[in-house]
Amino acid sequence: MSARRLAISQPDNFQLSASAKKKIAAWVKKYPKDRQRSALIPALWIAQKDAGGWIPEAALRELGDMLDMPYIRVYEVVTFYTMFNLEPVGEHHIQLCGTTPCWLRGSDALIEVLERRIGPRGSVSSDGKLSWVEVECLGACANAPMAQISNNKGDDYYEDLTAETFEQLLDDLSAGKSVNHGPQNSRHTSEPEGGNNTLTGEGPYLEDKLVYLPNTAKKTKMSVHGGAPKAKRKAATTTKAAQKPKVQKKAPAKKAAKPKVIYKGGPTDGTPDDLKLIKGIGPKFEKDLNSKGIYYFRQIAAWKVADVKMVEELIDSIPGRIKRDEWVKQAKSLAKKA
Ligand code: FES
16 A cells, blocks of 8 residues: 655644534544544544645644544554545545456546546546546445545445446536436446346246234335346236146135234324334434334234344345344333333
8 A cells, every 4th residue: 555645734723613623523423432542433434525625734723632542543444545635626536446347347447537637646637627546445346446536515436337338427527517326337336237137037026925024903015026127027027927727726725814913003002102212213214113103112022033023125125133122122121120
């Protein structure tokens, strides 16, 4: 790794804005009292956004004071990570990936474009619109070659680039036109060009199902289908159905026993519990759970492993989160107090 140094020319009186300080204070609160230095990385990120895309030395000293850290510790961190810019950058700062997968897919041609239009690595264009650096893998190798471009709208990936599409992208950014991030060819996300070509047939999880949620009365639609887009799935199912020889209809199967219903419909059993008292449930999850008919600690306390899995899919939670945060255990203890 090359040595990274602070800019020789520094602003005379830089100070972090009040809103940046407020955001940093919120991060500091997430750590124990004598561990406020753990907030350094997010604090540096906030300072960089606040200063217009790079971090002046005055900001580093201010952060050292705020987090009660020796300045040298702050310098060590900021000079290590290439995501922190130590010199002023352009309005659109380009981080071009030059690691092997991107290199094999043509990043050299993109570097040639940048060198011609902006200058050597670390340069800012004469009009101040563009700047660029070369970085290591940004984790989007399936869409190589790619670049991350940061500006006042965000930090977005631009993927599946060619020299031609990259030139056009830079033209549009410089002209202030709106551009689409993501793949710059016909691909959708990381799917194959031309569309999805796997998991297109019939399968156990192709249709939306109506299921009973644990401890609720209403059936809820759960989307458990595979990768094929809905229209494609429908077409595939219809075609296969048309080809299928007609078979004798079986006698209707015995109705499966319904899960035990404890609460019918909405919160008819008094005031709903404040589910946010369960660590890991915020306002959004509470709203999602309520919308599925779950209002009480005792409902959550009764969940079994399969129920937890089903609820995780329904409220779009990260798999394993409910178990990790011990919602059921917490709900049991809260239900006793309620
Ligand atoms: S190698 Fe370029 S994103 Fe991974």
